[in-house]
Amino acid sequence: MSSQRQASSASQVPHLSPAELSYLYTSLSLPKNPIRPDGRSPTQFRPLSxxxxxxxxxxxxxxxxxxxxxxxxxxxxxxxxxxxxxxxxxxxxxxxxxxxxxxxxxxxxxxxxxxxxxxxxxxxxxxxxxxxxxxxxxxxxxxxxxxxxxxxxxxxxxxxxxxxxxxxxxxxxxxxxxxxxxxxxxxxxxxxxxxxxxxxxxxxxxxxxxxxxxxxxxxxxxxxxxxxxxxxxxxxxxxxxxPSLSAAPSYPVRPPVTLLVIAVGENVIFDPNREEIAVADAVLAISVTRSSDSETLKLLSIRSIDPPSRLTQPGIPNSENVNMIGATAAPGEESGGQEEVEGVWRPRRGGVKRGVIARMVKTVLGKGGVGEEVLEGLEGVEVQ
Amino acid sequence: MPLDTSTTYPLTRLRLDGRRWNELRLLQAQISTNPASSGSSYLSMGNTSIMCSVHGPAEGRRGDGGSAGSGHAVVEVDVNVAGFAGVDRKRRAGGSDRQSSRIATTLRSAFQSHLHTYLYPHSTISIHVSVLSADGSLLAAALNACTLALVDAGIPMPGLLCGCTSGMSGSASTPRDPRHDELDPLLDLSLPEEQELPSLTVATTTAVPVGENNMDEDEEAMKVCVLTMESKVHATYLETMLAVGIDGCSQIRELLEGVIKGSRG
Known part of the structure; x- marks a missing residue:
């Protein structure tokens, strides 16, 4: 049963401890400039051949x-x-x-x-x-x-x-x-x-x-x-x-490309690796294509994918940890343990703000956005 | 539909693709093609092309039963013939088909006994074979690709295991005519030949030298370790086919050694 749940979820959850997950989430959700584990920028793809x-x-x-x-x-x-x-x-x-x-x-x-x-x-x-x-x-x-x-x-x-x-x-x-x-x-x-x-x-x-x-x-x-x-x-x-027209796309119509985008906090991150998906608030698959009559890209579909962060183990704040009782100042104040504690991992329960989704779509579709970049990159591949 | 070979071959002595009876198809191979695995290889023999990747030796999966707990490594083989491999797109009714599971069984038993599995107790060596394009001699090509991938993975074995096919053209179902003693064996069959003619797959390896006498022999002794045949042929032809096949194996061995040593064979 659990293996089936994992298979249907975005990918197998990597073996990361709650503390690691929390660290990763914090660095990825830094306002404006997230720090990714492999040092890429948020819209940068992994190199491929x-x-x-x-x-x-x-x-x-x-x-x-x-x-x-x-x-x-x-x-x-x-x-x-x-x-x-x-x-x-x-x-x-x-x-x-x-x-x-x-x-x-x-x-x-x-x-x-x-x-x-x-x-x-x-x-x-x-x-x-x-x-x-x-x-x-x-x-x-x-x-x-x-x-x-x-x-x-x-x-x-x-x-x-x-x-x-x-x-x-x-x-x-x-x-x-x-x-x-x-x-x-x-x-x-x-x-x-x-x-x-x-x-x-x-x-x-x-x-x-x-x-x-x-x-x-x-x-x-x-x-x-x-x-x-x-x-x-x-x-x-x-x-x-x-050659003077080489700027024009050589394919009037192209098959669609589906991109994987994740949202961590307020940040939008492209081409996530397994560790990054594991802490995502939302995972979206966005399909775009170039429409023949205009320069801009066309949005074909958006699908949300079950984020695997749902299946991760939660961390336990010191205030609830039985071993730490007495060491913390006021253990009695804690209620259900449902609210966020700084530095303690909580499995994401899903849900994402509309503004974030709008920004995800805009980053893909916009002029000079990620979608165009990907399509141009693929055009560079020599197709004999 | 009779094969063109059966009408033209006795006259021209050239096969459908223009080869002579004892010629191999063009064999090209690479090792270390996939950095995500312990060892990997790509091998093409004519239009048959195969990718193979090896994972392990690694700790066996739990719940594997008693097999992983033994003192030897367990070899797992998974063969996947791509839907686009053949001439027509193959419709699969889910799961694996007969051909690929038969190849997988043969590969597993061949490498289970060939590799020095006693060096890796309680572990699993998993081999994944993807057939990208199928044009005859699948088992032989898979054996060669697996050997290369296992060498790339650094798994000890007594020698390269090289496979090859051989067939017999002409009326191979009737006994050999002692007065008219001409045989038409063929080496390294392509798919149309394989479908029409009786063929066998043979794989050889270097025999492990036993005793003092074998150490100073000039010529390496060969040992047949895989021999399968799925068609009928009269027993009198078998010896010739086997001899042709073993000769093909030693040609392939030289090519594979060239690949491993870096000069592309």
Missing amino acids: AETTILPGTNGSARIGFADGTQAIVGVKAEVEKTVLAADTLDSRSLAQHGDALNREGEEGSAAVSGQGEWVQMSIEIPGFRDDDALPVFLSEMMRESLVGSVAGGDVDGAKEMAGGLKGRLVINKRWHWRLYIDVLLLSQPLAYPLPLLSLTTHLALLSTKLPKLKSTGEEDPFFDDDWAAAEYLYPRSNTSD
């Missing part, structure tokens, strides 16, 4: 390794599948439009048919966990829903194929569609909550994912180009080879 297109047998793949040795490998595979027609099939008018679009642009015209979220399947392998344990299932669903839910608005250049979001991109024609399998492999026991690692790796793998070029048109059975060199990226790229 990344590479893409590492597995020749997949449509797209990526590997990311943190400096502490946790590594994840993501492989994306796509299969063609027959669409089971839903009740709300298209009427002939929109079908005609669909055909027009095809003739005019020679493109897939995926805007005419909307995709289904279940075409994207995600599974996460974590050593030491079964497939159907709470942690892998929760993580995969959390990442899948933001992936499926991200719909790009407007049709700026290059974003035409992505008009229906990822779901729309998977439509081949009315009767056929792609099914996307995203398999995430964590290569070592998670040292911290693995969500940011898995999310960044999935992001890179999806960016490197290619689908074979469609040769058939319209409602024919799909027929693809044999040449893998002609394959098209799942997330299309704007082919601006002009």
Whole structure:
């Protein structure tokens, strides 16, 4: 039972004494400038190494390794599948439009048919966990829903194929569609909550994912180009080879990134390690993506994650400690022992101020904020 | 579907991927790939690629029963074939499948008896094998990857344990024809060959020198320590297949030694 509780919670609670927890909490909650155990600034990420297109047998793949040795490998595979027609099939008018679009642009015209979220399947392998344990299932669903839910608005250049979001991109024609399998492999026991690692790796793998070029048109059975060199990226790229435009994002639409943010006191801290999560007041998973029509980032989802600080052992203030009775001045004043005593650890009972959440979101989304920084950093990874 | 090899191989003497009968696929390996584990390795044989990490020797888990309390270290092996490893994405009905659990059992029994486990009483050596891409000879590649990771972890063993597959092309289910004495053994099978032809996996290691006479031998004596076969073949062909496999193992041993000594094999 207790192991199950731990698995569903943010991560295994590290073996820290109440005194250590209290020390960590105090230094992390220092007003304005928290002191983190590894000396990072609140918005600084751990260094990581990344590479893409590492597995020749997949449509797209990526590997990311943190400096502490946790590594994840993501492989994306796509299969063609027959669409089971839903009740709300298209009427002939929109079908005609669909055909027009095809003739005019020679493109897939995926805007005419909307995709289904279940075409994207995600599974996460974590050593030491079964497939159907709470942690892998929760993580995969959390990442899948933001992936499926991200719909790009407007049709700026290059974003035409992505008009229906990822779901729309998977439509081949009315009767056929792609099914996307995203398999995430964590290569070592998670040292911290693995969500940011898995999310960044999935992001890179999806960016490197290619689908074979469609040769058939319209409602024919799909027929693809044999040449893998002609394959098209799942997330299309704007082919601006002009160096003067290099400032513009090379991907009009990008898969979402889920960031892990914790609040300690009034402070907002990014990419927490295991010890930092253990004293967090609140743990949030924030999914963002770049919308195609504007420069700013778009918030897709916020999920709160059960903070493991709930499960830690409380410290006992001197006033309540049986061994210390007599040594302290006035033991009789203490009531229920529920209030905070300076320097004594109390398990967090959850709850966070609205202002703190607002600041968390603002730090992620703001101009030049953490979200942009992460996306830019990922863009720097060479995707051949 | 008959394999192309069966029609073209007798004519060209070249296999599907252009190799001759006694050629290995390109073997590349690295050690110390994952700093979070005691030892780790990455090994690819052709399109088969495997990552392996070793944790331990460490104190065994409590509630492990009597096994951890013995005077020897216990080897635990966990094999995970990734969903994207094969040509088609494998649908798994939860838990592990037959193939990976069979590989895990073979690896466990091979390394349990191979390693000097008596040096680490009451402890556990856990090996985690992830198959990233599967193209035949999985067990052999896993054996080689595990050996490298265990060497990286510094766990004493009498010698490198190297695995290889060998197969037999042609009509291997009928007895050998004594008048027409030609055999077509193949070394290091890829997946299409493995599916069509009878094949065996053999792993060898250096025999521990026993007695005075063995100390001054020039040639290292080899000992077969793993031998599995999952297909049918007539007994008359077995000896040739075994000989080809053992020869492949010694080629792989040289490559792995090169990797360990730092010059990439």
